[in-house]
Amino acid sequence: MKGDRVEIVIDAGGGAARTYDIQASRAGRRLDVTHGRGLVEVSEVTRSGTPVRTARFMANRVIALVEHPADESAARPEEYAPLRRAA
Secondary structure (H helix, E strand, O other): OOOOEEEEEEEEEOOEEEEEEEEOOOOOOEEEEEEEOOEEEEEEEOOOOOEEEEEEEEHHHEEEEEEEOOOHHHHOOOOOOOOOOOO
């Protein structure tokens, strides 16, 4: 959902670390994180499952990967007013 965010910290060599922040840019898109065969991949995916953007990182360089889900309480209020039918 829009507002989903993944923060990745990479070892850039020489004792330096580099941080990447990837965010779902539009409503209806989500972020998928996959890892395997020495790669970590973060993809922004549409509702139909089509990848829009993809970021790939070497797994042995990844120091930290933090997923920040969107704040659903702001998007969906806890209480909804009951619907009334016009008589």
